[in-house]
Amino acid sequence: MTADPASPASLASPASRLWPDSLRGRLLLAFVAVTAAAVALVTAAALVGTSQGLSAQESASRADLAGRAATAAADSYRRAGGWDGADLTPVLSIATGAGAHLVIRDEAGTILTTTAGRGRMNGMGGPAGMGNGTGSGVGGGTPVLVPVAVDGTTVGSLTLVFPATMSTAGRPVAWRWVGAAALASLALALAAAWLITRTLTRPLAVVTSTARAFAAGDRDARTHLDSGGELGALATAFDDAATRVQVSEHARRQMSADVAHELRTPLAALQAGLEELRDGLAPADATALARLHDQSLRLGRVVSDLADLSAADAARLTLRPEPVDLADLARAAADSHEAPLRAAGLTLVRELGDPVPVRADPGRLHQVIGNLLQNCTRHCRDGDTVTIAASRRADGTARLTVTDTGPGIAPADLADVFTRFWRSGTSSGSGLGMPIVKSLVEAHGGTVTVTSDGHHGTQVTVALPGR
Numbered sequence: 024m025t026a027d028p029a030s031p032a033s034l035a036s037p038a039s040r041l042w043p044d045s046l047r048g049r050l051l052l053a054f055v056a057v058t059a060a061a062v063a064l065v066t067a068a069a070l071v072g073t074s075q076g077l078s079a080q081e082s083a084s085r086a087d088l089a090g091r092a093a094t095a096a097a098d099s100y101r102r103a104g105g106w107d108g109a110d111l112t113p114v115l116s117i118a119t120g121a122g123a124h125l126v127i128r129d130e131a132g133t134i135l136t137t138t139a140g141r142g143r144m145n146g147m148g149g150p151a152g153m154g155n156g157t158g159s160g161v162g163g164g165t166p167v168l169v170p171v172a173v174d175g176t177t178v179g180s181l182t183l184v185f186p187a188t189m190s191t192a193g194r195p196v197a198w199r200w201v202g203a204a205a206l207a208s209l210a211l212a213l214a215a216a217w218l219i220t221r222t223l224t225r226p227l228a229v230v231t232s233t234a235r236a237f238a239a240g241d242r243d244a245r246t247h248l249d250s251g252g253e254l255g256a257l258a259t260a261f262d263d264a265a266t267r268v269q270v271s272e273h274a275r276r277q278m279s280a281d282v283a284h285e286l287r288t289p290l291a292a293l294q295a296g297l298e299e300l301r302d303g304l305a306p307a308d309a310t311a312l313a314r315l316h317d318q319s320l321r322l323g324r325v326v327s328d329l330a331d332l333s334a335a336d337a338a339r340l341t342l343r344p345e346p347v348d349l350a351d352l353a354r355a356a357a358d359s360h361e362a363p364l365r366a367a368g369l370t371l372v373r374e375l376g377d378p379v380p381v382r383a384d385p386g387r388l389h390q391v392i393g394n395l396l397q398n399c400t401r402h403c404r405d406g407d408t409v410t411i412a413a414s415r416r417a418d419g420t421a422r423l424t425v426t427d428t429g430p431g432i433a434p435a436d437l438a439d440v441f442t443r444f445w446r447s448g449t450s451s452g453s454g455l456g457m458p459i460v461k462s463l464v465e466a467h468g469g470t471v472t473v474t475s476d477g478h479h480g481t482q483v484t485v486a487l488p489g490r
Contacts, residue, residue: 054216058209066205070198085123085185089167092117093181096127096171100178111136114181124184130177226254230261242269289322329455342384342466346490349379349388349421350413356392357411364396368405369427374412380490381421387463394456395425395483403429407480419489426482432475440473460485 095114103109106129118125118138125138171179229246236244245265248258296315299305354375364371381388392411399409407428414422432440441461457473460483464471469487 054220055213058212058216062205062209062212065208066201069201069204073198073201085165085167085183086169088117088121088123089169089181089183092125092183093169093171096179096181097173100171101173106135106179118183121183122186126182126184127171127179128182129179132180135179223254226250226258230258233265234261237265242272286322286325289318289325293318293322325455342387344382344384344467346380346382347385347388349381349383349423349487350375350377352385352388353392353411353413353423356389356396360393360396360400363400364409367400367403368407369399369403370406370408372408372410374410377415379413379415379421381487382490383467383487387467391460391463391485392423392425394460398456398483399425399427399429402481403427415489421487421489423485423487424482426480428480431477431479431481432473433477434475437473437475441471 092114095117096109096111099109099111099114100106111127114127115125115136115138123138125136127135127137129135165185167183167185169181169183170177171181226246226248229248233244233246242265245262246258247262248255250258293315296305296311296318300307300311300315305311354373357371357373357375361371396409396411399407403409409428410424410426412424412426416422440457442458461471464485464487467487469485471483471485473481473483475481
């Protein structure tokens, strides 16, 4: 199988194919490139600076040497009273000791002596190839010309011509040291780059391997990284997300098991009753049919509660909020549930006076109030009182309370009231009513709380943002 010539891989440039795929390789390559460029720049600057420094020092040394030679020539001139009979040997010794060629001229420009020979010359030439009398051509070196002055009067000049090789004698040593320092710096920088890239990419490698393990089904996989900075925050965020996914999956499996259990019980009773009627083991009288009807009603209630809970979970997407009066809603819900409450032997008290404006979905809030009143019907005793009240707080929030004088809820069980399928020991409901209430209230941006001392009734409080 051949690769498509037009594929991205085939169109990639050689430079892109050389670029590493891993983040560590890319970081290391970037560090190496930057380090090499920096070391090269510093090395070049050091070499140029060293060369210029050596040249400046050499120029200063030559000027000092020429000055000493001119002073010695002036002393010889002064002692002899002129150039005739002046002993120029000390001047020649200074030049010879420095390895330089010397040319001394009088005020007329006539060559008096050179390191190549002594005697008057005409300035147009001289021993040892002194050139044209300027001294600039001696040995192809660099000339230094200084005047010879006696008591403020220039009596001649002195030219020193230094060998060309003299100015470069110290550069190889300096360059060797600079090169060695550059190599050492490059090696140190590469080691630091490797360490830094390893430190930076290690958390990413751990998060990547953990994510792969988690995706492969290991729900207990965690990074367990305790490092600072953004990478540490990334690892912590991943661990938190993995924990939430694990908890969510556990809750979903538990809910599936609870739903199966809640549906299985009435279905099994209904199936067993129907099989008895079919096989003639029980008469198809009104009592048997009523028992089967009760099981079908229980099954229908569970299915209806599950549908309501699913709708409540998606309430943020289906809410149709509008300005409503919470007191009017509570009054309408109380009117529709008064008959079941009265049939259960309960007395309903309304404390619904002043309007309580809110912005909410009236159908959903009616469902919330209805669930709370149905709970009172199931859990309260004959002769208990149920009070429903609506009020507006000083901070603008709206409050709805449903209070009963029933047996109450044990304080240890209050934390489980909003748990799906949780029921108290005497409850015959599906255990979905209060979770539905909580989901709908929170979808409106409100909160719901339950308080009870376990002996003298229960109060449910719904707080909603005011309008």
